[in-house]
Amino acid sequence: MPERGGRASSPSPVTHGKGDRGHSAGAAFNNGFGEGTSMLSRRLGLCALVVAAFGHVGSAQAQLSGDAVKIGVLTDQSAIYSDIAGKGSYVAAKLAVQDFGATVLGRPVEITLVDHQSKVDIGSSLARKMYDVDGVDAIVDISHSAVSLAVQEIARNAQKIVLHVGSAHAGLYGAACSPTGALWLYDTYTLANGLSRALVKEGGDSWFFVTADYAFGQSMQAEMTKVLGSLGATVKGSVRHPVNAGDFSSYLLQAQASGAKVVGLANVAADTANAIKQAGEFGLTQGGQRMAALIFYLQTAKAIGPQLGQGLQFLTGFYWDRTDDSRAFAKRFAAEMNGAMPSQIQAGVYSATLHYLRSVAAAGTDASDAVMRSMKAAPVNDFFAEGATLRDDGRLMKDLFLAEIKKPSEVKGSWDLLKIIRRLPAAEIIRPRDQGDCKMNG
Missing domain, CATH: 3.40.50.2300 (Response regulator)
Structure with missing residues (x-):
């Protein structure tokens, strides 16, 4: 070919x-x-x-x-x-x-x-x-x-x-x-383990997933569901969307109707940005639901801007x-x-x-x-x-960091968008060697 x-x-x-x-x-x-x-x-x-x-x-x-x-x-x-x-x-x-x-x-x-x-x-x-x-x-x-x-x-x-x-x-x-x-x-286990524990501790004990329909999204949702179950939280439903979906209206309306406290976005980049923007238009956060980005990037924070993204927390391995x-x-x-x-x-x-x-x-x-x-x-x-x-x-x-998008009043430059809340040690969030079903030796 x-x-x-x-x-x-x-x-x-x-x-x-x-x-x-x-x-x-x-x-x-x-x-x-x-x-x-x-x-x-x-x-x-x-x-x-x-x-x-x-x-x-x-x-x-x-x-x-x-x-x-x-x-x-x-x-x-x-x-x-x-x-x-x-x-x-x-x-x-x-x-x-x-x-x-x-x-x-x-x-x-x-x-x-x-x-x-x-x-x-x-x-x-x-x-x-x-x-x-x-x-x-x-x-x-x-x-x-x-x-x-x-x-x-x-x-x-x-x-x-x-x-x-x-x-x-x-x-x-x-x-x-x-x-x-x-x-x-x-990885999906590490992100799910770290973020689930942080948000459940803050009261997020019921979830609805909007998931990208490919290997990452499916694996991310599966890992999150396992951790949430171990913490006593419930998953009220989920919906899958194609990569680069553009229009998230039907998916978000289902999430809104579920009454879940947290809407978990198991997608990335432009899909995450579009979902967050449209969630604002539908009033999900104004209605008391919280948006959680299961994987997130500085570039996505810039795309949605601090006005819409302020307070959004996620895990990251690096901040410039x-x-x-x-x-x-x-x-x-x-x-x-x-x-x-x-x-x-x-x-x-x-x-x-x-x-x-x-x-x-x-x-x-x-x-x-x-x-x-x-x-x-x-x-x-x-x-x-x-x-x-x-x-x-x-x-x-490698350790990861819990990060948060700054409020507009805290931003001092076009890329000054995040603040690091705390460091999460690798040993506490990465899946133990004996739980991964890896058959090789070294």
Whole structure:
């Protein structure tokens, strides 16, 4: 079939040359966000320990499969997820390469952007070509649960690495886990567990779901229903809608008629924004019902605005204005994205790409089994994930944050939209290893 959204319609691979920021493989454990010499020196001891633990192999002994280390950013450039992933995921990966260095083990690093158009058949076909024909060593992002589940199997069979960032299906580190796969940000279990407990505690003990009719939405609703039941809450009903629905009137009227205290939106991006806007028009919140976004992004908050979104709470893995280091990354990102701030997915792509490159350098090879051992042996330390670890089932044990959209009176800039309420430790919200039905060992 024609390569819709493949290399022909994507930017050419970016090979970073001598003029780029960065360093050689010998300095592969740069902090990952261009910190100054004094800050870097404080980390040298840790870096030395990590390299020693890995048993770093010099570039003269390196075993690489091709003439470059190739990373493919497989994502949605043209459909509903393009704003929260898309080109921004590619830019984030490129910044990670700049911070790591121009080469790894003496070979250049290439980043390629490929569009799966949010279609499983296209994503599967492109992933096979990337691995088998283009020689891609690792695929990162995806941001579509159904595509991720398909690519997980392709990567397993090809013995190549896939780093899921924006995809949320909990099966990726459960029944569908793979020795070559990792899940980097959120998942349906984690989001359901954290958000359900927070809202039930505030009195939200009856729910109605408006659910996107595909793998993520169905999994999200199922996980929420389980947690709500364990907390003594009830689900009064649900309705499914197609992705990119546009008109939510009939779905919201059913939610309104249910009398549920909380209307849970198990959808993403533009669908979430449209549902919230139309819920305001139908007076759901004025009538006492509360809207809960089960997965939400900074870009969606900007789309609906603080007047309509104020007080909406949700979980996030990243906010650009949280620390000095996150602000420094956001400034560089915005310079290449017409002033737009990074989403939690795009920040996660940076982190996954940087840790992959560090691990290739530490392993002395791009062989997937050795690189994954390195990825699981070293902590992930960057502005996105501070001291996180990659569990043996492929789940990154990373904290999330409870965030809230600011009131209009609190906003001081066009992207100054959120405030962080509290940190939620990974160990308390991520599904335990022994409950995920993952059959592999390490």
